[in-house]
Amino acid sequence: MKNTLRLKTLDSRIYLTFTILIFIMILIMQVVSYYSASASIRVNAIETNRMLLNRLATQLNFYLDDMEQIIDNVIIEEEVEQLLILSENEENSVLSRDIEEKLSTFHKARRDIFSIAIFGYNEHIVLDNSLAELNEFARYKEAPWYQGAAELNGKPYVSSSYVQNIIKGKFSWVVSMSKEIRDLGIVLIDLKFIRIQELCNSLTPGKKGYIFIVDQLGNYIYHPSQQLVYSGIKREPVQSILRNETVFEEGKNYLSVTSEKSGWRICSVSFEDEIMDSWKNVQYYYVFIGLISFIIVGFATTFISQSITKPVRTLCNAMKTVESGEFHAIGEIQATSEIQELAYEYNIMIGKINELMQTIVSEQESKRKSDLKALQAQINPHFLYNTLDSIIWMGEMNRSDDVVRMTSALSKLFRISISKGKEIISIKDEIHHVTSYLTIQEMRYKDKFNYTIDIDEEIMHCKTLKITLQPLVENSIYHGVKSVDYEGLIEITGRRVDDNIILKVSDNGKGMNKEELDAILNTNTSKTRQGTGVMNVHERVRLYFGDSYGLEFNSIEGIGTEITVKIPYMEDEVL
Amino acid sequence: MKKRYLIFLSISAAAILLFVLTVFPDKGSPKLKLSSPIPVILKANTSKPFDFWSVIKRGVTEASREFDMEFYFTGPEFEKDTELQAKIMEEIIKDKPPLIILAATEYEGMVKNVEDAVKAGIPVITIDSGVNSDVPISFIATDNMEAGRKAGYAMSEILKKSDNRKIAIVSYVKNTATAIDRENGVRETTKDLEYLETRFCNGDRQKAYEITLELIEKYNDLAGIIALNEPSALGVAQAIDDTGKKDTIKVVGFDNAPEEMEYLEKGVLKAIVIQKPFNMGYLSMKTAYEYLSGKTVETFINTGSLLITVENMYHQELQEVLFPFGE
Numbered sequence: 001m002k003n004t005l006r007l008k009t010l011d012s013r014i015y016l017t018f019t020i021l022i023f024i025m026i027l028i029m030q031v032v033s034y035y036s037a038s039a040s041i042r043v044n045a046i047e048t049n050r051m052l053l054n055r056l057a058t059q060l061n062f063y064l065d066d067m068e069q070i071i072d073n074v075i076i077e078e079e080v081e082q083l084l085i086l087s088e089n090e091e092n093s094v095l096s097r098d099i100e101e102k103l104s105t106f107h108k109a110r111r112d113i114f115s116i117a118i119f120g121y122n123e124h125i126v127l128d129n130s131l132a133e134l135n136e137f138a139r140y141k142e143a144p145w146y147q148g149a150a151e152l153n154g155k156p157y158v159s160s161s162y163v164q165n166i167i168k169g170k171f172s173w174v175v176s177m178s179k180e181i182r183d184l185g186i187v188l189i190d191l192k193f194i195r196i197q198e199l200c201n202s203l204t205p206g207k208k209g210y211i212f213i214v215d216q217l218g219n220y221i222y223h224p225s226q227q228l229v230y231s232g233i234k235r236e237p238v239q240s241i242l243r244n245e246t247v248f249e250e251g252k253n254y255l256s257v258t259s260e261k262s263g264w265r266i267c268s269v270s271f272e273d274e275i276m277d278s279w280k281n282v283q284y285y286y287v288f289i290g291l292i293s294f295i296i297v298g299f300a301t302t303f304i305s306q307s308i309t310k311p312v313r314t315l316c317n318a319m320k321t322v323e324s325g326e327f328h329a330i331g332e333i334q335a336t337s338e339i340q341e342l343a344y345e346y347n348i349m350i351g352k353i354n355e356l357m358q359t360i361v362s363e364q365e366s367k368r369k370s371d372l373k374a375l376q377a378q379i380n381p382h383f384l385y386n387t388l389d390s391i392i393w394m395g396e397m398n399r400s401d402d403v404v405r406m407t408s409a410l411s412k413l414f415r416i417s418i419s420k421g422k423e424i425i426s427i428k429d430e431i432h433h434v435t436s437y438l439t440i441q442e443m444r445y446k447d448k449f450n451y452t453i454d455i456d457e458e459i460m461h462c463k464t465l466k467i468t469l470q471p472l473v474e475n476s477i478y479h480g481v482k483s484v485d486y487e488g489l490i491e492i493t494g495r496r497v498d499d500n501i502i503l504k505v506s507d508n509g510k511g512m513n514k515e516e517l518d519a520i521l522n523t524n525t526s527k528t529r530q531g532t533g534v535m536n537v538h539e540r541v542r543l544y545f546g547d548s549y550g551l552e553f554n555s556i557e558g559i560g561t562e563i564t565v566k567i568p569y570m571e572d573e574v575l
Numbered sequence: 576m577k578k579r580y581l582i583f584l585s586i587s588a589a590a591i592l593l594f595v596l597t598v599f600p601d602k603g604s605p606k607l608k609l610s611s612p613i614p615v616i617l618k619a620n621t622s623k624p625f626d627f628w629s630v631i632k633r634g635v636t637e638a639s640r641e642f643d644m645e646f647y648f649t650g651p652e653f654e655k656d657t658e659l660q661a662k663i664m665e666e667i668i669k670d671k672p673p674l675i676i677l678a679a680t681e682y683e684g685m686v687k688n689v690e691d692a693v694k695a696g697i698p699v700i701t702i703d704s705g706v707n708s709d710v711p712i713s714f715i716a717t718d719n720m721e722a723g724r725k726a727g728y729a730m731s732e733i734l735k736k737s738d739n740r741k742i743a744i745v746s747y748v749k750n751t752a753t754a755i756d757r758e759n760g761v762r763e764t765t766k767d768l769e770y771l772e773t774r775f776c777n778g779d780r781q782k783a784y785e786i787t788l789e790l791i792e793k794y795n796d797l798a799g800i801i802a803l804n805e806p807s808a809l810g811v812a813q814a815i816d817d818t819g820k821k822d823t824i825k826v827v828g829f830d831n832a833p834e835e836m837e838y839l840e841k842g843v844l845k846a847i848v849i850q851k852p853f854n855m856g857y858l859s860m861k862t863a864y865e866y867l868s869g870k871t872v873e874t875f876i877n878t879g880s881l882l883i884t885v886e887n888m889y890h891q892e893l894q895e896v897l898f899p900f901g902e
Contacts, residue, residue, distance in 0.1 A: 160891075
């Protein structure tokens with residue numbers, strides 16, 4: 001978790017990058033679609049409201065047209081004129097009743113009419129109902145519908161909404177239409193306001209929205225909560241509504257149209273939060289998409305990073321083994337081509353390194369071998385010089401037989417020790433070699449020692465390292481039998497023991513004390529040539545045949561020395 | 576590892592959700608989630624068009640539409656049925672509604688019920704007529720003292736130039752909080768007049784009529800009567816009209832029954848003081864909304880009163896208060 005937070009691991013970086021990207025993407029999508037969606041939703045809402053309002057305005061016009069039609073029908077009645085041209089004091093109850101009947105018929109045809117009445121300038125008044133009584137306290141001449149119609153001279157006047165009180169005992173909310181009859185009087189029709197109210201209520205935009213109506217001056221004709229408006233609890237931007245078709249204020253959309261006939265401004269109020277209600281769902285979709293994307297990113301990140309880090313880790317582990325000195329190739333791994341390439345190159349590199357290592361090892365080995373060869377060569381001049389001395393001496397003594405014998409032995413010795421440069425020769429040749437050497441030495445140290453050679457015929461054709469026995473015999477002579485006052489005996493035996501060949505060189509000489517033995521075994525401190533020779537044999541045997549082979553010393557002071565050579569049993573068909 | 580991612584995921588998802596919702600905040604008033612509709616218990620659950628209570632109902636309905644709140648009306652059919660109202664209240668408390676709006680039938684009699692509701696964790700808003708307790712979160716009503724002062728002021732103006740300054744008060748129910756307030760208000764602004772006495776008609780129009788006849792008989796130089804509610808005003812006005820003394824005995828009344836309007840036009844009633852029941856209803860629901868939204872609300876909201884005379888009764892702003900919309 002710490003790593004994840006510290007952004008050190010690949011997967012945490014991938015995850016964070018993707019998450020932030022998606023976050024930003026969703027936000028941008030959200031913002032863009034909010035603005036485009038809200039614009040179109042609003043346009044739609046406004047369109048719907050406009051249709052609604054136009055329908056309302058049309059219906060209102062219908063109403064008013066109907067009313068005007070009724071008024072015109074009243075005006076053209078002959079009786080009406082007859083009544084209105086009467087003088088103030090003239091009574092004509094028949095005429096009055098006749099007109100009353102006619103008005104009553106018009107009234108009954110329409111349920112939304114509160115009253116129809118004629119007010120003559122001659123003070124003759126006819127109502128549409130014989131039972132209705134004129135309210136004596138109603139100052140109708142001061143009423144707007146009366147004065148308005150009188151001013152308009154035959155054009156219809158449409159009032160605001162108000163409480164009509166011309167009929168005694170009845171107060172009703174009406175909208176009046178009135179028209180002057182050729183300077184004779186005024187016809188009045190009161191339309192029940194509740195019809196307009198019902199119309200407004202039936203066409204509300206949305207659940208919370210409402211419709212209200214104002215006149216040209218901004219006075220309320222209808223508002224569902226008129227009292228709140230007058231009390232200042234509610235406020236509508238009436239002045240802006242009169243000037244503009246659409247007004248946005250405090251989360252409310254005001255849309256208004258003008259009804260031609262009445263000049264009223266019908267305004268619908270819809271609430272922004274209701275309009276944007278459907279937007280809420282879109283938001284939830286985005287949140288949902290976001291959630292899904294995050295989950296996908298989570299899994300994808302784990303997958304992607306694993307497919308990267310797993311092979312990388314395998315690679316790492318493989319490389320770590322190099323530290324401990326092993327050079328292993330990785331082999332096939334499942335990974336992306338880049339990582340596979342990397343593994344492939346690594347494998348090649350490891351191969352090269354292995355090759356180089358082997359070259360170095362073999363070079364080292366051959367170098368040591370050549371060093372040994374040089375050592376080997378060191379033996380020869382010393383020995384040669386002594387032998388040649390002996391030959392010269394024998395020649396001077398005219399012991400020509402001995403000269404021949406020694407010279408031929410020397411020649412044999414050299415031939416075998418050269419052996420055409422081969423390192424491995426047969427035991428038979430090796431025995432010939434040591435025999436030649438012994439022949440020479442025996443002649444040089446006359447009567448000093450004797451020797452026996454006892455090699456199993458079975459192993460005669462087996463392989464051995466050349467010049468193995470000669471240095472040991474040399475050691476036996478110089479450190480064993482040479483300095484004793486009795487005749488020494490050097491025994492050479494060869495036997496097969498299991499898969500090994502054991503060659504032994506033993507003498508009955510003075511033996512070696514511990515210091516001498518150490519001196520031989522530790523070639524580095526040894527200054528004697530002989531010691532170098534024996535240890536050289538040991539090293540060579542081990543180098544050629546392995547660490548489990550080599551020399552073994554067994555020496556007791558005053559009794560003698562026995563050196564055992566252990567080499568593997570190897571038959572040599574070629575030799 | 577995967578588990579950690581999922582934690583990371585849910586945090587991110589929550590963050591984006593929060594972010595999205597705060598970047599695009601709700602415009603307008605947020606909708607309240609109510610566990611059940613709000614009961615509105617009235618003194619009289621009627622639907623007569625010009626009735627005080629049906630206008631209150633219209634106000635409540637309008638506000639509930641605006642604030643998107645569910646509600647229902649209940650209450651006894653007639654005003655003085657305290658027993659039934661108490662019973663209704665008990666039943667409602669069992670339902671555990673989010674809030675109760677109550678117009679108490681009795682100032683003392685409903686105290687226990689209101690306190691029970693508050694004990695049950697239901698806030699109560701009282702409208703029009705309160706209870707003698709300070710547990711309701713808000714009381715929304717006409718300031719009756721103020722209304723009384725208006726009536727008294729009108730009477731003192733009318734009788735300013737008259738030599739005869741004797742007035743009587745016809746009240747409705749003795750020891751009713753609103754009646755006491757109104758009378759005190761009247762008395763405050765009629766100190767320059769000569770106060771005779773207060774009579775109670777117990778909300779009975781006929782009784783008020785008889786009281787008026789008695790008063791006319793008793794005080795032959797009576798100059799004015801102030802009637803403190805609708806039946807009192809109607810009884811007094813009728814008596815004055817019948818005896819033809821509308822010019823000698825000036826009457827100031829309360830409330831706006833259509834018949835009172837006629838008396839006003841006729842000149843029998845010289846002035847009336849009216850309440851604003853629509854606003855009362857509207858504000859009760861609005862206050863309920865505000866309280867439930869966690870806002871602080873006023874403990875008393877005065878919905879105000881208006882003094883109406885024949886001169887201003889047809890004014891645009893006053894018409895709708897005097898003649899509520901309706902058939």
